[in-house]
Amino acid sequence: xxxxxxxxxxxxxxxxxxxxxxxxxxxxxxxxxxxxEPQHPSLIDAEHRLDELxxxxxxxxxxxxxxxxxIVRPPEVAHPGTSVLRDMLxxxxxxxxxxxxxxxxxxEAGKFSVDPTLYADxxxxxxxHALSPDEVVERSRPRPPEFSQAAAHFELGQFLWREGxxxxxxxxxxxxxxxxxENWTYKRQAWSFEDPLQGPTEHYDGDWLSDVRAAxxxxxxxxxxL
Amino acid sequence: MILKNxxxxxxxxxxxTGWEVKPEGACKADRCVPLPDGPLQAPxxxxxxxxxxxxxxxxxxxxxxxxxxxxxxxxxQMPDLELPDRHGRPFSLRSLRGTRIVMxxxxxx
Numbered sequence: 001x002x003x004x005x006x007x008x009x010x011x012x013x014x015x016x017x018x019x020x021x022x023x024x025x026x027x028x029x030x031x032x033x034x035x036x037e038p039q040h041p042s043l044i045d046a047e048h049r050l051d052e053l054x055x056x057x058x059x060x061x062x063x064x065x066x067x068x069x070x071i072v073r074p075p076e077v078a079h080p081g082t083s084v085l086r087d088m089l090x091x092x093x094x095x096x097x098x099x100x101x102x103x104x105x106x107x108e109a110g111k112f113s114v115d116p117t118l119y120a121d122x123x124x125x126x127x128x129h130a131l132s133p134d135e136v137v138e139r140s141r142p143r144p145p146e147f148s149q150a151a152a153h154f155e156l157g158q159f160l161w162r163e164g165x166x167x168x169x170x171x172x173x174x175x176x177x178x179x180x181x182e183n184w185t186y187k188r189q190a191w192s193f194e195d196p197l198q199g200p201t202e203h204y205d206g207d208w209l210s211d212v213r214a215a216x217x218x219x220x221x222x223x224x225x226l
Numbered sequence: 227m228i229l230k231n232x233x234x235x236x237x238x239x240x241x242x243t244g245w246e247v248k249p250e251g252a253c254k255a256d257r258c259v260p261l262p263d264g265p266l267q268a269p270x271x272x273x274x275x276x277x278x279x280x281x282x283x284x285x286x287x288x289x290x291x292x293x294x295x296x297x298x299x300x301x302x303q304m305p306d307l308e309l310p311d312r313h314g315r316p317f318s319l320r321s322l323r324g325t326r327i328v329m330x331x332x333x334x335x
Contacts, residue, residue: 002330014326017319019309021333026312028334033312041317043309045331052291053244053305055298056331063304065327069320071302078330123328133302140299145276148291152280155289159228160282168285185333192335 005080005120006040013067014123016040021048021059023158023189047158051185052151055141058184058220062119064130072130074140076224081120085109101199105209111217122226129226139225150180161193170203177206184220187211229288234266243292244305245275254293255301 006016017040020029025046033042050056054063054075062078065071085106094106122129131139141147157172173190180186191198191207198208212220227234227242236247245252251260252275259274268290272279278291293300308318319327 009328014328015322017322017327017329019329019331021331022335024334026310026314030312032334041311041322043311043317045309049242049307049309050331053307059331059333062328062330065304065319065329067324067326069304069323071299071304074299075331078328080330126326136302137297137299140297143292143294143296143298145278145294148276148294149278149280150291152278152289152291155228155291156280156282156287159287159289160285165285168282172280172282188333188335196335198335 001036001082001084002040002080003036003038005123006038009123010040012124012126014126017043019043019045019050021045021050021056021185021189023048023161023193048154048185048189051154051183055143056185057141057180057182064123064126066130070133071136074131074136076119077114077221078119078224079114079116081117083114083116086114086116099197101197101209105197108209108212108217112221113218113223114221115223118226119224122224146179147183150176150178150183150186153179154186157190166193174204177204181211182215182219227290229268229290230286232268232288234268234271234290236266239266239271241306243290245293255303257300 002016002018009016018038022028022044023046026044029044056075060078061075063071063075064073089106089110094103153172154176157169157176160169176186187206188198191204194201194203200207240246245254247266251258262270268279268288271277272290276294279288281288304319306320308316311317
């Protein structure tokens with residue numbers, strides 16, 4: 001998805017680096033990367049390190065880093081000028097023979113206030129949108145002690161899941177969800193292990209559709225303040 | 227950061243969290259927090275830096291969360307980050323120094 005914008009930005013001195021937040025590592029993200037054939041660095045973060053280091057809580061989210069290694073825009077919702085899902089829904093509508101949960105999920109996703117051109121346009125005008133170091137820190141996500149606890153539980157959950165100990169991992173994922181309920185990467189990663197559509201299961205109190213409806217579409221994808 | 231005992235390896239701490247152990251203490255960005263002499267013990271480190279220390283006692287594991295009490299970013303300096311590509315080759319963001327970067331997180335899920 002970022003390849004086309006990358007071709008436009010690269011001559012202007014801006015490189016795109018994509019990072020897959022996938023506990024399943026190359027097995028989960030690799031086929032998607034192969035299909036996209038990216039010319040830019042395309043990396044895999046199997047430990048969700050970006051969540052902890054930068055405060056990323058959903059995908060897609062982007063961070064701008066200048067020539068000197070300084071962050072000039074903190075994590076915010078980032079679309080590359082298009083939204084594949086949105087375009088597909090506009091063009092084809094929702095397939096009537098899709099599973100009911102998928103239909104409901106797509107309907108809900110259609111309510112998101114996504115403006116896919118906003119972020120791409122800002123990238124084309126980097127200097128006008130680069131923030132001062134103080135603004136970057138101030139705009140980054142607050143981190144109260146319970147978010148640190150959530151991160152630690154999520155990491156234990158990931159470690160145990162990779163060890164094949166699903167029953168031991170789930171209580172840690174549940175604690176991460178309880179302590180940091182607005183962190184969608186913690187939720188969606190764990191839900192996806194049980195059901196690719198992230199629907200209700202016996203293992204978690206929440207699921208994608210219920211939690212997005214409860215939070216409201218504006219909370220799921222906050223428009224970047226550009 | 228996963229721990230299999232409560233003694234923290236300073237090199238791993240720096241690689242995972244950006245907190246470097248120096249003579250003046252644990253330092254990240256322009257903040258340094260004094261540490262007691264001797265081996266780095268997770269409970270003391272957690273207390274001083276506001277990091278959660280969560281145990282899975284059944285399996286003899288602990289996880290150290292990120293520092294808390296402020297914002298996710300202590301400073302605007304991008305921490306050193308090295309991640310593998312699809313073929314397992316490590317890539318350091320530092321190798322792009324001199325170039326503007328937009329780093330975008332996505333996922334297969």
